[in-house]
Amino acid sequence: MSNDELTFFEKTLGTLYRPRVVFNSIDEDDMTKGLIIMIVMVLLAAYSSMIYMGKIPLSALSPQLEGVDVTQFERNMGILAGIGTGITIIIGWLASTFLLHGVGRISGGGGTIKRFLAMHGFASIPSLLNQFIRVVDALVMDSDSLTSYFLTYQNIESKALKALLGTNLFNLWGLATLALLVFAIEENYKVNKTRAILITLFPSLIYFLFNYIIG
Secondary structure, eight states: OOGGGSSSHHHHHTTTTTTHHHHHHGGGGGGHHHHHHHHHHHHHHHHHHHHHHHHHHHHHHHHTTTTTTOOOHHHHHHHHHHHHHOOOOOHHHHHHHHHHHHHHTTOOOOOOHHHHHHHHHHHHOOOOHHHHHHHHHHHHSHHHHHHHHHHHHHHHOOOOHHHHHHHHSHHHHHHHHHHHHHHHHHHHOOOOHHHHHHHHHHHHHHHHHHHHHHO
């Protein structure tokens, strides 16, 4: 299938219901489009984090500051959280892209990094939709509910459970992104499905071990 048979909109929407056709149509010229999808996802994630953290009292994050006037810092806390989230996602996305590419090539595949960058961008469509929903949720959720949710997460005692939740595998959007990556890796590196699944899960395993060690 030639690349010009599908428009950007058709490829974006098509990843959700005919991913094999879409990834077959993607080539290196689509890298910029894939990066645009990733950048929009990052901006939405940063904005939702900014709103979330702006609604959580600093005293809930650091109980030892109870009674201390931290009004000025609270005004900037949301912005700092948004910047931190954006940087973290960009680094993680790029690191996982190059890690997947390296493992794919080691596994005998011959795909290019430019094409896989494009594919990874389109595979991030479910994550982009998730971040859009998070923005809406952040805007409508009240401060007390956010604080309660944050404290519940912070009070999880199991390091393994916290590390597992941190991999983002146990929600619809994370699983959908992983499924799309399997199609992308199959197409770009010409490996079978079993090998594509193992390659796709490799960065998540690394992230789980990292979270577990530092948790």
